Amino acid sequence: MKLTGTPFLILSTLLVPLSIVLLMALWGRVGGPKAVRAAGRLGLVLFAQVTAVVMVFVLVNNANQLYATWGDLLGSDSHVRAxxxxxxxxxxxxxxxxxxxxxxxxxxxxxxxxxxxxxxxxxxxxxxxxxxxxxxxxxxxxxxxxxxxxxxxxxxxxxxxxxxxxxxxxxxxxxxxxxxxxxxxxxxxxxxxxxxxxxxxxxxxxxxxxxxxxxxxxxxxxxxxxxxxxxxxxxxxxxxxxxxxxxxxxxxxxxxxxxxxxxxxxxxxxxxxxxxxxxxxxxxxxxxxxxxxxxxxxxxxxxxxxxxxxxxxxxxxxxxxxxxxxxxxxxxxxxxxxxxxxxxxxxxxxxxxxxxxxxxxxxxxxxxxxx
Structure with missing residues (x-):
């Protein structure tokens, strides 16, 4: 999926409310020992935070065209042939x-x-x-x-x-x-x-x-x-x-x-x-x-x-x-x-x-x- 494309923008935007819904719906359903419940809930919180950060990054990147491709973002692409x-x-x-x-x-x-x-x-x-x-x-x-x-x-x-x-x-x-x-x-x-x-x-x-x-x-x-x-x-x-x-x-x-x-x-x-x-x-x-x-x-x-x-x-x-x-x-x-x-x-x-x-x-x- 292209970094600056509309599909990724829509996906990153939809994941934010989805992560919040999952957090609220699953918070009381996480079972197991106390440590397992804490880890599960922490994972739900982190997922919600990550989706929010990703959405903000996509909006800022699309507004300023800082990175055109995933390779630019990750620093993995070379455009030097010789x-x-x-x-x-x-x-x-x-x-x-x-x-x-x-x-x-x-x-x-x-x-x-x-x-x-x-x-x-x-x-x-x-x-x-x-x-x-x-x-x-x-x-x-x-x-x-x-x-x-x-x-x-x-x-x-x-x-x-x-x-x-x-x-x-x-x-x-x-x-x-x-x-x-x-x-x-x-x-x-x-x-x-x-x-x-x-x-x-x-x-x-x-x-x-x-x-x-x-x-x-x-x-x-x-x-x-x-x-x-x-x-x-x-x-x-x-x-x-x-x-x-x-x-x-x-x-x-x-x-x-x-x-x-x-x-x-x-x-x-x-x-x-x-x-x-x-x-x-x-x-x-x-x-x-x-x-x-x-x-x-x-x-x-x-x-x-x-x-x-x-x-x-x-x-x-x-x-x-x-x-x-x-x-x-x-x-x-x-x-x-x-x-x-x-x-x-x-x-x-x-x-x-x-x-x-x-x-x-x-x-x-x-x-x-x-x-």
Whole structure:
């Protein structure tokens, strides 16, 4: 039974009243010696408590899309098929290899009741990264309009936090529902929204969206394989001026570092409640490696770039460790043509804070990434 499916939600909800009924009905019927009766009644109480905890977990998980599968929850799934040497970071961003042949993907509806029906999913085998995983794609209202036939569209990659599933931006963040009317009215550019899997390793390990030798090519997966799939299957322009990346929490850290590292792929980034130091996520692979901990810090990347990257950054965060200080540090270090726009926010480190920011952030993005 699927973790995020409706059947499991219904089952977990029904088990709560059932456990209470069983507790009341069987409490006086438990027989045997005193110790046996005590153990039996304790078992009934524990069963009622467990069903209540499971129901609450399912409701919270479905609302926030933290874990997409049982494997994600248990930390047993690996999406790393191989770890080949990654391509040069400054290499071409428009093809996986000379003479690249398009790979046409099959897309299906997303099996998640929280995700809108117009969002499609494909299983992608990363040719350069050795990573396999799902990628969700939503096309704007104009995409199938005959008036736009033959037109190309800008792209935004959406990165969830950790833990977080590829469904989170379309479910708990409601990104497509919020932006569709703004796109129709012309207030927001008609972006194709692409949300790839970011949880790749077993054991509840955050990759830090980096290429870690011998472990995972998460960065190559995000900036080469996923964009190449979009280029192969949708009407998009390969030029960086038509691409952006957005994320929240750990995904915000990833969005910032990917944009700074690959200005030949991304023109802009939105980062909500991100951080610079990889130790912002204690379990990230980059934080555990002294070298990666240093060089995968967006502030280090920006200050050590050979030439200032031509990227625009929209960085939201609160004070006291919620990202504003890190955003202001990047603003202070930025040199033209890099632009950094820190936005102070209030509220908890949660979807309830980030979701209302979507219209404003994507309106800002429309100034830099256009059709």
């Amino acid at each position: 770890v080949p040497p990654p391509p040069p970071a400054d290499g071409p961003a428009t093809a996986t290899s000379p003479g690249h042949q398009k790979v046409i993907q099959q897309f299906t509806a997303v099996d998640d009741p929280a995700v809108p029906k117009d969002v499609k999913e494909t299983q992608l085998k990363g040719q350069l990264s050795g990573v396999d995983g799902e990628v969700l794609v939503w096309t704007p209202p104009q995409y199938d309009d005959p008036a736009y036939q033959g037109k190309t569209f800008p792209v935004v990659e959406l990165l969830a936090g950790f833990p977080g599933s590829a469904s989170a931006w379309f479910g708990s963040m409601d990104v497509s529902k919020q932006l569709a009317p703004l796109m129709k009215s012309g207030q927001v550019a008609p972006f194709i929204l692409v949300s790839p899997r970011v949880t790749l390793l077993p054991g509840h390990v955050d990759t830090g969206c980096a290429d870690v030798p011998g472990k995972v090519n998460a960065e190559t997966w995000l900036w080469r394989d996923v964009p190449q799939m979009v280029l192969d299957n949708f009407r998009v322009d390969p030029v960086a001026d038509h691409w952006a990346v957005a994320g929240y929490s750990a995904g915000a850290h990833c969005a910032t570092r990917l944009a700074i590292a690959h200005p030949n792929r991304y023109r802009a980034a939105i980062a909500m409640s991100g951080y610079n130091d990889p130790k912002g996520e204690s379990d990230s692979l980059t934080a555990k490696d002294p070298h990666l901990d240093e060089v995968d810090n967006p502030l280090y990347m920006l200050t050590h770039a050979q030439t200032p990257p031509n990227v625009a950054l929209y960085l939201t965060g609160g004070r006291k460790g919620e990202g504003l200080d890190d955003a202001q540090a990047l603003q202070k270090a930025a040199k033209s043509p890099t632009t950094v726009n820190p936005v102070e926010t209030t509220g908890p480190h949660a979807t309830a804070t980030w979701k209302p920011m979507v219209p404003t952030a994507f309106t800002w993005l429309s100034q830099y990434v256009k059709p």
